[in-house]
Amino acid sequence: MAERVLITGMGMVSAIGNNVEENFRSLRAQRTGIGYAQYVDTIHAGKLPVGEVKCSSEELAEMAGLTDATGFTRTTLLGLVAMQEALFSAGINDARDTPTAFINASTVGGMCDTEKIYFDILDPEKEGTFLQLIDTLDCADCTQRIADRVGFTTYVTTISTACSSSANALMYGARLIRAGLVERAVCGGTEALTRFTINGFNSLKNIDKRHCMPFDKDRNGLNLGEGAAYLVLESESFAQRRKARPMAELSGWCNTNEAFHPTSPSPEGDGAFEAMRKALAMSGRTVADVQYINVHGTATLNNDVSEGRALERLFGDDVPSFSSTKPFTGHTLAAAGAIEAIYSVLSINRQMIWPNLNFTGRMEELRISPETRLLEASPVQNVVSNSFGFGGNNASLVISKYGN
Amino acid sequence: MEIKCYIQASAAISPQQSFEGSYEPQFLPLTERNLLRVQEPGYAGFIPPNSLRRMSRLLKMGLTTALQCLRNANSPVPGAIITGTGRGSLQDTEKFLHDIRTYEETALNPTPFIQSTYNSVNGLIALQQQCTDYNNTFVHRGFSFEHALLDSLLQIQEGAESVLTGGFDEMTIEHFFIKSRIGYWKSVLTQPAEMLASGTPGAIAGEGATFFLIGTNPAAVELKGMQMLYKPDAAQVTESLTQFLVKHGVESEAIDLFVSGRSGDVRFDHFYDIAEGSLPASIAKVHFKQFCGEYDTAAAFGMWTATQELLSGRHKTALLYNHFYGEQHTFILLKQH
Numbered sequence: 001m002a003e004r005v006l007i008t009g010m011g012m013v014s015a016i017g018n019n020v021e022e023n024f025r026s027l028r029a030q031r032t033g034i035g036y037a038q039y040v041d042t043i044h045a046g047k048l049p050v051g052e053v054k055c056s057s058e059e060l061a062e063m064a065g066l067t068d069a070t071g072f073t074r075t076t077l078l079g080l081v082a083m084q085e086a087l088f089s090a091g092i093n094d095a096r097d098t099p100t101a102f103i104n105a106s107t108v109g110g111m112c113d114t115e116k117i118y119f120d121i122l123d124p125e126k127e128g129t130f131l132q133l134i135d136t137l138d139c140a141d142c143t144q145r146i147a148d149r150v151g152f153t154t155y156v157t158t159i160s161t162a163c164s165s166s167a168n169a170l171m172y173g174a175r176l177i178r179a180g181l182v183e184r185a186v187c188g189g190t191e192a193l194t195r196f197t198i199n200g201f202n203s204l205k206n207i208d209k210r211h212c213m214p215f216d217k218d219r220n221g222l223n224l225g226e227g228a229a230y231l232v233l234e235s236e237s238f239a240q241r242r243k244a245r246p247m248a249e250l251s252g253w254c255n256t257n258e259a260f261h262p263t264s265p266s267p268e269g270d271g272a273f274e275a276m277r278k279a280l281a282m283s284g285r286t287v288a289d290v291q292y293i294n295v296h297g298t299a300t301l302n303n304d305v306s307e308g309r310a311l312e313r314l315f316g317d318d319v320p321s322f323s324s325t326k327p328f329t330g331h332t333l334a335a336a337g338a339i340e341a342i343y344s345v346l347s348i349n350r351q352m353i354w355p356n357l358n359f360t361g362r363m364e365e366l367r368i369s370p371e372t373r374l375l376e377a378s379p380v381q382n383v384v385s386n387s388f389g390f391g392g393n394n395a396s397l398v399i400s401k402y403g404n
Numbered sequence: 405m406e407i408k409c410y411i412q413a414s415a416a417i418s419p420q421q422s423f424e425g426s427y428e429p430q431f432l433p434l435t436e437r438n439l440l441r442v443q444e445p446g447y448a449g450f451i452p453p454n455s456l457r458r459m460s461r462l463l464k465m466g467l468t469t470a471l472q473c474l475r476n477a478n479s480p481v482p483g484a485i486i487t488g489t490g491r492g493s494l495q496d497t498e499k500f501l502h503d504i505r506t507y508e509e510t511a512l513n514p515t516p517f518i519q520s521t522y523n524s525v526n527g528l529i530a531l532q533q534q535c536t537d538y539n540n541t542f543v544h545r546g547f548s549f550e551h552a553l554l555d556s557l558l559q560i561q562e563g564a565e566s567v568l569t570g571g572f573d574e575m576t577i578e579h580f581f582i583k584s585r586i587g588y589w590k591s592v593l594t595q596p597a598e599m600l601a602s603g604t605p606g607a608i609a610g611e612g613a614t615f616f617l618i619g620t621n622p623a624a625v626e627l628k629g630m631q632m633l634y635k636p637d638a639a640q641v642t643e644s645l646t647q648f649l650v651k652h653g654v655e656s657e658a659i660d661l662f663v664s665g666r667s668g669d670v671r672f673d674h675f676y677d678i679a680e681g682s683l684p685a686s687i688a689k690v691h692f693k694q695f696c697g698e699y700d701t702a703a704a705f706g707m708w709t710a711t712q713e714l715l716s717g718r719h720k721t722a723l724l725y726n727h728f729y730g731e732q733h734t735f736i737l738l739k740q741h
Binding site: 154 | 485491500505510518523524528531533534537538541544547548555558562578581582585632
C-alpha cells in the first residue's frame with residue numbers, strides 16, 4: 001500500500017491577501033480583490049479589471065526579507081513570500097534538514113519584468129544592469145532563486161501546462177513521495193500579471209470588461225490575476241515521525257488530456273469528467289462523499305458549459321455545492337491550482353463553503369447553479385479542485401479531511 | 405519491485421542527418437556565428453497542409469519528431485505524453501512581444517500567444533494521436549527533458565505500458581544575440597571540430613527535437629536509471645556518480661561508453677574531467693555537443709546518441725553525463741538488453 005500524502009503547510013499571496021489568514025478573512029467577508037491595475041504597465045489597465053496583489057515589487061521584496069532584490073522579478077518575489085509562509089506554517093526552520101523536492105509552476109517566468117527591458121536587450125548600443133535580467137525570461141529562473149534562497153537542492157524543477165500548471169506540480173510532488181524518492185515535496189506556482197498575458201487573453205477575446213461571472217448566463221470571460229501559493233506535502237510516516245500537524249490529505253489526483261482543441265474544451269466536458277472521475281476513484285471516495293467542488297470556473301463561455309456538463313454527468317441529480325473563487329482572485333494561471341488547493345483545505349478545516357460571487361442567473365445549457373452564499377458550519381470532508389488549461393490539459397485533485 | 409523500462413523507438417531532428425537513414429555524425433562547418441541549426445525534414449507527410457501553414461517552427465519540429473517516433477514504434481497511441489523544453493516556441497514569444505509593441509496592444513493576432521504556451525506541442529501530439537492520458541510539460545533549463553524522463557519512469561512504475569518522452573528547443577537569431585550578451589556562446593567563431601580544444605569560455609549554440617517511446621515491452625536498449633544533481637560541487641559529482649553506479653549494480657569497469665555533454669566551455673568543463681576520472685581511462689567517449697550544440701534539452705540528443713551506439717552493437721553499457729552551464733547535472737545509464 002502506497003504512502004498517504006499529507007498537506008502539512010501552506011503559504012500564499014493573492015489579490016485578496018498576503019497570507020493564508022488574510023485570504024480566509026476575505027473569502028469569509030465575501031470581499032473581492034478584483035479592480036483596476038496599479039502596477040502592471042499596459043494600456044488596458046484602466047479598462048480590464050484584474051486581480052492584482054496589492055503590493056509594489058519593493059514592498060514584496062521587503063516582505064520576503066531581501067535587502068538586495070537585484071534580479072528578483074515580481075514572479076520570484078510573489079513566490080518567495082508564499083514560500084516563506086508555507087515553510088513556517090509547516091514548522092520547517094531549515095529546509096535543508098530533509099531532502100525536499102521543490103516543484104514549481106509558471107506560465108511565463110519573469111516576463112513581468114523582462115518585457116519592460118526586452119527592446120533594450122535587443123539594442124547592442126545599450127548597456128547596463130538590466131542585462132542581469134536576461135536570464136529571468138525563462139520559467140526556471142524564479143524556481144531556482146526561490147530554491148537557492150530557502151535551500152532546496154534535491155529535485156528542483158518547473159512545470160508549465162498553462163492554467164493547470166500548479167495542480168500538476170502538486171501531483172508530481174505527491175508521486176515523487178509515493179515512489180519513495182523523497183519524503184517531502186513543496187509544490188505550487190507563482191504568476192505575476194504581465195502585458196504579455198493580458199494582451200494574449202485579450203486577443204483571444206476571453207477577458208470580461210466587468211468583474212467575471214462564473215457559471216452565469218451573462219458571463220463573458222475571465223479576469224486575469226496574479227499570486228503565488230505553495231503546499232508542503234509529506235509522506236504520512238515522515239509527518240508522523242517529525243510530529244507535523246496534518247492540515248489535510250491529498251487523497252486523489254488525475255491528469256488527462258482532452259485531445260479536442262488547442263484552446264477550447266469539448267462541449268460535453270469529456271476531459272473534465274475523466275479527470276474528476278479518476279481522481280475520485282484513486283482517492284477511494286465516491287461522488288456521494290464529496291461536499292464541495294472548487295471548480296475551474298473561469299467564466300469564459302466555453303469553460304463553464306464544458307465543466308458544468310461534466311459535473312452533471314458525474315454527479316447526476318446530486319451535484320454537491322460548487323463555486324468558482326476566481327471572482328475573488330482573478331484567474332492566476334500557473335498559481336491557480338495551488339491557490340485553490342489551499343482554499344479547498346480551508347474549506348475542510350474551517351467547515352465553510354465559499355460563495356460564487358457575481359452570480360445573477362442560471363446558464364441555459366445547465367440544470368445546476370453555483371453556491372452563491374457563504375455556508376458556515378458546513379461538514380466538508382472531501383473537496384474536488386479543478387484546473388483546466390490550454391492544450392487540453394485537465395487536472396483534478398481530491399483533498400480530504402485527514403483521518404477521514 | 406521495479407519494473408524494467410526499455411527504449412522501444414526514438415526519433416531526432418538535429419543539426420545532423422538524424423531523422424532518417426543511418427546516422428553518421430559530421431563536424432558541420434560554421435561560417436557566420438557559433439550556431440548549429442537543425443536540418444528540418446519535409447513536414448508534409450506528418451502534418452496536414454492547413455495545420456502546417458499556421459504552425460511555427462518549433463511546433464512543426466516537435467510534433468513531427470514525436471510522430472516519427474510513434475511510427476518507428478508502430479504504436480500510435482502512447483500511455484502518456486511527457487516533454488521538456490527550456491524555451492518553448494521562441495519564435496512565437498518574440499513575435500508576440502514585437503506585435504504588442506508594433507500595434508500598441510491593439511488588434512493582436514492571438515496565434516503566436518497560443519503557440520508560445522510551453523505545453524502547445526504536447527497538446528498537438530495528444531490531439532493528432534487522440535491520446536487522452538497523462539500529459540505534462542517541464543520547463544526548467546537542463547532539468548526539462550530530465551524531469552520528463554523521470555516522470556515517464558514514474559508513470560511506468562504506476563502502470564503505464566508506454567510513455568512518449570521528448571525534449572525540444574529552438575534557437576532564433578534574436579535569442580542567440582540575447583544570450584551572447586551574457587556569455588552563453590564563444591565570442592570567436594569556433595568550428596565544432598575545434599570546440600573541445602578551444603580553451604575559451606562559452607559554448608556553440610544548438611537546437612533539436614528528440615523523442616523516445618519508453619515502455620515495459622523488452623527491446624534492445626534498457627533504460628537502467630537516472631540521477632539529477634542541482635548545483636553540485638566537484639566532490640558531490642564524484643560521490644553521486646559512485647552511488648549511482650552502485651545503486652544500479654554496475655561496476656565502472658563494465659561501462660564501455662561515456663557519452664559526455666562536454667561543450668568546450670572552459671568555465672564548466674572541469675565537471676566532465678571529474679566524471680571521466682571515475683571511469684576507466686580506456687573508455688570510449690562521445691562528446692555529443694560537437695554534433696548538436698548546446699541547448700536546454702541537448703541531453704535528449706545525448707541519450708539518442710547513446711541509444712544509437714548501443715543499437716549498433718559496438719558498445720554494451722553507456723553512461724551519459726550532462727550538465728547545463730554547471731547548474732543542472734544528470735547521469736543516465738543505458739544497457740544493451
